[in-house]
Amino acid sequence: MMTLRAAPARETLAQPGFEIRPSTPFRRRFARNRLAVIGAAILIALILMAVVGPFLTSDPTQQDVRSRLQGPSWSHPLGTDELGRDILARVVSGARVSLTAGLVSVMIGLTLGTLLGVIAGYVEGRVGLTIMAFVDLLLALPAILLAISIAARLGLGLTSAMLAAGFVGLPSYARLARGSTLSIKRRDYIEAARAIGMSDARVMARHILPNILTPLIVQATIGVGNAILLVSAIGYLGLGAQPPTPEWGRMLSDAQRYITDAPHLGIFPGIAIALTVIGFNIAGDGLRDALDPAGRR
Amino acid sequence: MVERKNEILSQLIDGVSRGQVTRRQFMASALRLGIAAPVASSLATMARRGALAGGAGSYGPRAYFQDGGKTLVVAIAQSTVQLDPAIAGANGYGDIIPITGNLFEGLTRFKDDSAEIEPALAESWTRSEDGLSYVFKIRPGVTFHDGTPLDAKAVETNFLRQLDPNHPLHFEGITYAEIVFAEVAGVEATGELELTIRLNRPIILVPGNLAMFAAGIASPTALEQYGLDFSQHAAGTGPFKLESWTKDVELVFVANEDYWGGRPALDRVVWRTVAEDTVRVSELKTGGIDIANQIDLKDVEDLQNDPNLQVITGTYLNVQFLGMNQTIPPFDNPKVRQAMQYAINKQNIADVVFYGNYTLGAGPIAPGLPGYDPSLAEVYTYDPERAKALLEEAGVSGLTFDLYNRTTSFWPLLGQLVQADLAAIGVTANLVSLEDAQFFAELNASRAPAFLNDWTWDNGDPDNVMYSLFTAPRAKTRLGYENPEVNRLNLQAQEEPDPEKRAEIYIQAQRLILEDSIKVILGYPSKAIGASARVQNLKLSPTGNLFLRNVDLASE
Numbered sequence: 053m054m055t056l057r058a059a060p061a062r063e064t065l066a067q068p069g070f071e072i073r074p075s076t077p078f079r080r081r082f083a084r085n086r087l088a089v090i091g092a093a094i095l096i097a098l099i100l101m102a103v104v105g106p107f108l109t110s111d112p113t114q115q116d117v118r119s120r121l122q123g124p125s126w127s128h129p130l131g132t133d134e135l136g137r138d139i140l141a142r143v144v145s146g147a148r149v150s151l152t153a154g155l156v157s158v159m160i161g162l163t164l165g166t167l168l169g170v171i172a173g174y175v176e177g178r179v180g181l182t183i184m185a186f187v188d189l190l191l192a193l194p195a196i197l198l199a200i201s202i203a204a205r206l207g208l209g210l211t212s213a214m215l216a217a218g219f220v221g222l223p224s225y226a227r228l229a230r231g232s233t234l235s236i237k238r239r240d241y242i243e244a245a246r247a248i249g250m251s252d253a254r255v256m257a258r259h260i261l262p263n264i265l266t267p268l269i270v271q272a273t274i275g276v277g278n279a280i281l282l283v284s285a286i287g288y289l290g291l292g293a294q295p296p297t298p299e300w301g302r303m304l305s306d307a308q309r310y311i312t313d314a315p316h317l318g319i320f321p322g323i324a325i326a327l328t329v330i331g332f333n334i335a336g337d338g339l340r341d342a343l344d345p346a347g348r349r
Numbered sequence: 350m351v352e353r354k355n356e357i358l359s360q361l362i363d364g365v366s367r368g369q370v371t372r373r374q375f376m377a378s379a380l381r382l383g384i385a386a387p388v389a390s391s392l393a394t395m396a397r398r399g400a401l402a403g404g405a406g407s408y409g410p411r412a413y414f415q416d417g418g419k420t421l422v423v424a425i426a427q428s429t430v431q432l433d434p435a436i437a438g439a440n441g442y443g444d445i446i447p448i449t450g451n452l453f454e455g456l457t458r459f460k461d462d463s464a465e466i467e468p469a470l471a472e473s474w475t476r477s478e479d480g481l482s483y484v485f486k487i488r489p490g491v492t493f494h495d496g497t498p499l500d501a502k503a504v505e506t507n508f509l510r511q512l513d514p515n516h517p518l519h520f521e522g523i524t525y526a527e528i529v530f531a532e533v534a535g536v537e538a539t540g541e542l543e544l545t546i547r548l549n550r551p552i553i554l555v556p557g558n559l560a561m562f563a564a565g566i567a568s569p570t571a572l573e574q575y576g577l578d579f580s581q582h583a584a585g586t587g588p589f590k591l592e593s594w595t596k597d598v599e600l601v602f603v604a605n606e607d608y609w610g611g612r613p614a615l616d617r618v619v620w621r622t623v624a625e626d627t628v629r630v631s632e633l634k635t636g637g638i639d640i641a642n643q644i645d646l647k648d649v650e651d652l653q654n655d656p657n658l659q660v661i662t663g664t665y666l667n668v669q670f671l672g673m674n675q676t677i678p679p680f681d682n683p684k685v686r687q688a689m690q691y692a693i694n695k696q697n698i699a700d701v702v703f704y705g706n707y708t709l710g711a712g713p714i715a716p717g718l719p720g721y722d723p724s725l726a727e728v729y730t731y732d733p734e735r736a737k738a739l740l741e742e743a744g745v746s747g748l749t750f751d752l753y754n755r756t757t758s759f760w761p762l763l764g765q766l767v768q769a770d771l772a773a774i775g776v777t778a779n780l781v782s783l784e785d786a787q788f789f790a791e792l793n794a795s796r797a798p799a800f801l802n803d804w805t806w807d808n809g810d811p812d813n814v815m816y817s818l819f820t821a822p823r824a825k826t827r828l829g830y831e832n833p834e835v836n837r838l839n840l841q842a843q844e845e846p847d848p849e850k851r852a853e854i855y856i857q858a859q860r861l862i863l864e865d866s867i868k869v870i871l872g873y874p875s876k877a878i879g880a881s882a883r884v885q886n887l888k889l890s891p892t893g894n895l896f897l898r899n900v901d902l903a904s905e
Contacts, residue, residue: 113769115766115769117697117700135766135769207781208783290761290782290784294782295761295780306761309627312627312631313651
């Protein structure tokens with residue numbers, strides 16, 4: 053059979069030899085995947101919670117030691133913690149902290165990783181190898197160790213945790229970007245762009261980057277979940293956000309002391325972390341399926 | 350149910366790692382499982398609570414020793430990084446204090462339930478007329494665990510290795526000599542069984558100092574033979590001998606058949622490191638351990654209500670405080686320091702953190718010691734309005750500073766209470782929570798403007814806080830503090846043999862320290878040990894030791 057090969061300005065990563073059929077629109081393909089829809093619903097709920105939630109709940113740092121360690125009730129739907137703070141308010145504000153942390157660290161990893169990956173793929177040779185050697189070096193560092201050393205340099209706090217999570221994610225974006233760049237750099241339209249005298253930087257920015265973005269975005273969606281998990285882990289170790297900032301990982305570690313007398317202290321932030329990570333993961337998977345040309349039926 | 354769930358989960362994980370289950374299938378299955386998780390864990394908690402009342406002690410570590418001996422299993426919070434009594438471990442001396450008194454003994458020792466001194470490896474001692482020398486009569490017929498006989502020369506070697514940095518047995522980490530051998534000018538074996546200690550000043554603290562853990566006498570033969578590897582072959586004269594040691598995990602002692610004080614009732618002691626307070630308590634409830642050293646005070650009531658368990662409490666010589674470094678702004682301003690004193694609600698700390706097992710702070714000297722004066726609590730009372738007024742007088746507003754705190758146990762909770770109290774007077778305290786090693790490094794490098802910390806008396810004498818914290822070089826590095834009058838009083842008290850006059854001097858010095866307001870004395874926590882009801886004669890030692898020489902275990 054004859055292979056049709058289009059050369060559009062924007063090309064999804066079509067496998068060579070694949071036959072293009074009229075495809076269902078992206079939205080319908082995504083909607084058909086029930087799991088992905090659940091994921092998306094979780095994320096929308098989470099974002100709403102992070103944006104408007106804190107206006108609806110009480111102050112998450114307000115202590116009321118007389119009513120501490122109380123179970124769920126009408127005035128405190130998720131109960132109160134060891135200092136009498138409203139757990140609902142803390143979980144809701146924690147969504148803002150965690151989402152911000154997840155997004156910022158993914159932005160750090162995605163931006164730097166893509167930049168390095170595209171350059172490494174496009175230039176190849178010694179420069180490319182050096183860049184990839186550096187990226188592989190990062191990959192070899194355990195995430196928590198990296199977080200501890202960054203915290204030691206920059207001091208404790210959310211910024212250090214976000215930087216650490218960003219650097220941990222960087223290699224996956226860099227490798228993906230490099231691989232995709234390598235696979236399209238010999239295409240005719242790239243050659244054409246170079247033939248008309250476009251500078252390398254412009255070729256990378258205008259022609260390569262837009263065409264490799266899709267898999268990176270999918271990776272980034274799943275990456276947000278992982279980054280949130282890592283930021284929580286760093287918080288759990290006491291290296292992340294400092295009290296009284298309501299951060300889920302920190303809440304979990306503080307709850308440990310009361311695990312037998314007041315398990316609700318740990319259950320709710322735990323559920324919040326789990327749901328968020330699951331949400332990003334299955335939404336990311338759905339996104340990939342919906343965008344994957346091999347999956348178009 | 351929990352087990353079944355774990356089984357499904359581990360099958361799933363295996364499946365993923367073998368490639369039989371895709372990540373997506375894993376997510377979907379895990380999600381279904383995940384919805385059940387919170388319900389399952391609360392059910393499990395409830396079930397465990399109900400089941401515990403009847404089922405404790407049915408299984409446990411005694412299974413590892415089938416020889417029928419009396420084995421006591423003790424869980425301690427600290428990990429043991431080495432066993433040389435003279436050396437500070439990673440956790441300062443905290444990691445050997447609870448255990449060391451069972452393996453090593455000094456010339457003197459503490460009674461097992463008070464800070465009172467009694468003879469140990471010295472039968473008796475005399476102080477010279479001028480107070481400048483002490484003569485100790487060494488107990489005859491004592492041998493170390495490795496068979497080496499104890500004589501004055503052995504004691505001399507132990508002391509000189511700490512005093513003389515060029516001594517061949519002076520190992521890295523011997524840092525407590527300045528306290529144990531304060532004002533010691535020389536040590537000499539003046540007979541087969543007679544040791545003379547000469548002093549620079551006639552201080553009366555020598556017998557107490559020599560009861561401290563760091564003055565424990567180790568076999569000189571073992572020290573010479575094994576050098577830095579001593580910990581694996583530790584030999585002292587104590588009621589128990591080292592059998593085996595897995596660094597950071599487990600330490601096994603066996604009874605010393607030849608102990609000079611009579612063979613202990615226990616045959617074997619297993620020390621396990623269980624860092625988490627909650628885990629120690631739950632292991633105690635399930636019968637996994639016999640003694641949980643240092644339990645969270647919130648669990649006291651719960652354990653007391655369990656007929657299979659007992660809680661041992663008693664005087665514990667410990668003081669908690671908020672320290673301020675007066676060389677670092679804003680604490681160079683005395684008014685700001687005083688504002689802190691009025692701002693902190695100590696009663697709140699007692700209720701929330703220690704469940705009432707707490708004496709509110711007065712002066713730096715804790716209850717149970719000469720010089721403790723409850724009236725010093727009146728110097729500063731809880732008065733946030735007054736604190737605000739003081740800040741206004743000082744002309745500061747929007748005050749912000751870093752408050753260094755520790756990450757272990759109750760410290761994060763205490764830190765947040767203090768933080769909220771300060772927020773109430775318009776002061777922002779940013780908590781900087783650090784692991785112990787890093788925390789003390791920052792303090793000793795004079796980098797912490799303010800910090801929360803505590804001090805446990807090692808020698809059962811007020812001097813251990815008054816001199817060590819307010820006169821010694823530590824006062825300068827940690828607090829930037831130097832008050833000549835306080836120094837004079839502390840030195841004078843070291844030489845005052847009359848206990849009443851000494852107490853007077855210390856009260857005077859404490860007033861000056863409070864006036865300078867370099868520390869907010871938060872209070873003195875109690876300490877509690879949880880134990881199985883079968884454990885007999887266990888006492889709480891005020892200096893943090895866990896002495897097992899008189900402990901017995903009733904048969905089941």
